[in-house]
Amino acid sequence: MKFNSKHFFLPRSTKNGLRSLSLVLLFALWLPFYASAQHKPDLKALEQYIENARQEWEIPGMAVAIVKNDTVIFAKGFGVTDILKKNPVNENTLFAIASNSKAFTSASLAILVDEKKITWDDKVTKHLPYFKLQDECATKEMTIRDLLSHKSGLKTFSGDLLWFGSNISREEIVKRARFIKPSYGFRTKYGYQNIMFIAAGEVIPAVSGKTWDEFVKERFLQPLGMNRTNTSILAQATDKNVAQPHVRWNGKMQPVPYLNYDNSGSAAAINSSVNDMTRWIRLHLNKGTLEGKKYFGEDVHRDMWTPQTLNPMSKGAEKLWPSKHFQAYGLGWDLFDYHGRKVVNHSGGLEGMISQVVMVPEEKLGFVVLTNTDNSLPYALMYEITDRFLGEDGRDWSKVLLEFKKAGQKRDAEAKEKLEKERPKNAKPAHKLKEYAGTYRSELYGDVVVKAEGKKLTFQMVPSPLYKGELNIWEKDEFVLSWSHPTFLPGGRVTFVADDKGNIVEMKMDVPNPDFDFTELELKKVN
CATH class of the missing domain: 3.40.710.10 (DD-peptidase/beta-lactamase superfamily)
Structure with missing residues (x-):
């Protein structure tokens, strides 16, 4: 038989009893949430x-x-x-x-x-x-x-x-x-x-x-x-x-x-x-x-x-x-x-x-x-x-x-230690240090200036005066970047790129960290 709500009824006492029971059940279900909401931590x-x-x-x-x-x-x-x-x-x-x-x-x-x-x-x-x-x-x-x-x-x-x-x-x-x-x-x-x-x-x-x-x-x-x-x-x-x-x-x-x-x-x-x-x-x-x-x-x-x-x-x-x-x-x-x-x-x-x-x-x-x-x-x-x-x-x-x-x-420490062990011994740059020196320009960021100072290179990120440091040879055209001051940024790598005539034309910076992407700078040598 199809259920018809019009034919469904309960005696008043039963209705009242169910209503009371429903309220009790509702309160019982609601109480834990109320207790949680009113919880007072020490x-x-x-x-x-x-x-x-x-x-x-x-x-x-x-x-x-x-x-x-x-x-x-x-x-x-x-x-x-x-x-x-x-x-x-x-x-x-x-x-x-x-x-x-x-x-x-x-x-x-x-x-x-x-x-x-x-x-x-x-x-x-x-x-x-x-x-x-x-x-x-x-x-x-x-x-x-x-x-x-x-x-x-x-x-x-x-x-x-x-x-x-x-x-x-x-x-x-x-x-x-x-x-x-x-x-x-x-x-x-x-x-x-x-x-x-x-x-x-x-x-x-x-x-x-x-x-x-x-x-x-x-x-x-x-x-x-x-x-x-x-x-x-x-x-x-x-x-x-x-x-x-x-x-x-x-x-x-x-x-x-x-x-x-x-x-x-x-x-x-x-x-x-x-x-x-x-x-x-x-x-x-x-x-x-x-x-x-x-x-x-x-x-x-x-x-x-x-x-x-x-x-x-x-x-x-x-x-x-x-x-x-x-x-x-x-x-x-x-x-x-x-x-x-x-x-x-x-x-x-x-x-x-x-x-x-x-x-x-x-x-x-x-x-x-x-x-x-x-x-x-x-x-x-x-x-x-x-x-x-x-x-x-x-x-x-x-x-x-x-x-x-x-x-x-x-x-990170293990990876750094492993990398250091793999560092080439008595490595020499592929070019004279003065050939790497110059101004490298990013349309996005601006200039980074590299200088040859003794047996190392130094760099300065021009728009950010505090951000400068040293570049020491890793091998060939690749250098290790270190900052000149305490910073949360880690060290990194710089790779110089030469054209088919052997002239240095680009500088690629990579400082692995979760906040700032140095690889997107696209630094081209301008002098």
Whole structure:
């Protein structure tokens, strides 16, 4: 017989009993989630965990702050600002937040969307007529949304030597993007792009008449009370409470000077403290409004937190974090799911500075981690702190990632040792050293000057005054590159290329590292 709901009935007492039973079952099912959401971790234990992890990772100094239910429940510094001066880090110590600057750029553009001065889908050339890429379609069709979501067709970090410690202006950086070779089709694949974010930042003065720095300061930093935050290291030159970057050089941790990253602007130039960053976190967890003041609307806030570009997870990541099912990029924010919650986050990294900002909107939870050397502890703490607030019995994420780091260091050391054993004995160059000397020019980057000095070559990357060093013979036309100063960059190789007449015509640089691609410089000898 076909079921007919009209003929289905129960006595009132049975209905009431089932209703009561349903409520009991619903409450029983809901209770674990409620208990998880209301879980209160032991903050003293967390503080000790962070300090122990800091020491294990050999991080000179760091700071952490946590927001829960619109209240700052934890803000503390650990270690020192400088291993030589040994001033303690506190919640007001300034650190470079690097790529966590990107969210300030997308939020600034969100204000302009709210004010109907732009739309996310405006063509970039409407506001920056000089914007041009090698891919004509990308040049013509690139939108502000595309700039903010890493789908330009350029590979991750491509072109970043343009701004790294260089004296090239923001506008000129954007103009030189036409020399970067695309690696993918436009809008076909995720490629993390700082150059495109610098372009996005240049839209702001084109539309508002204010520089990116002025706009961020006037529309966010001042009204939010982020009084210690700045957009240039020049603003903190006399500040005594600033974390110094540190790098490991010849096996020893050393403080290094700040590089001036002002030209990276909208991609990476902000310096802040964890105390100030709690204001930024609270603003986003409250969807653009804080303490009665509206900064941007809920619609554009939703746009920033909506996946725009998929970022596929590796098999290793799926195995390590089985409760994660997707990764994507919004507008200035990384997005993924974790234990059934949406996680909004972003990392930041410059020489000797690593940061992480994390928000779990459903839990009204947000936190920030700032550190002053190259390390993965902020990323580990993203999972560790989230697990503790969700009541999840997770792994010790600091130890897990530290083991990965140590294993990688061991592999690198073994490979370096093997390579050194293979180094030719009594090698001699194929040409006289003075024949290698000269100026080598890259359309993308500019000049690298090579000089013959005694039995060695020296080089100077002209747009980046700090980046210079020595070239010592490996064999024939191949030389070993070493830097003249402590840096997080490893050594590398330089190969000179001769034409069919035996004249040196090109210089190829290779410095293997995950951040800057020296091979794309294409340096041709000009004298």
